[in-house]
Amino acid sequence: MLLEIFNSPLGSGAQLFILIVCILIGLGAGISAIDVRKSLFKGNKKDH
Numbered sequence: 001m002l003l004e005i006f007n008s009p010l011g012s013g014a015q016l017f018i019l020i021v022c023i024l025i026g027l028g029a030g031i032s033a034i035d036v037r038k039s040l041f042k043g044n045k046k047d048h
Helices: 002-009 012-043
Strands: none
Touching: none
């Protein structure tokens, strides 16, 4: 599916948009993983 999107003649705008979305999802996952690790190593305080 991703290969079809990148090979289809949509124009560079759509490909750039998909690339940015993938990067933002990756950054969000990384930040939340770091946040979870910090909160776990703090001392098991349950703020939520």
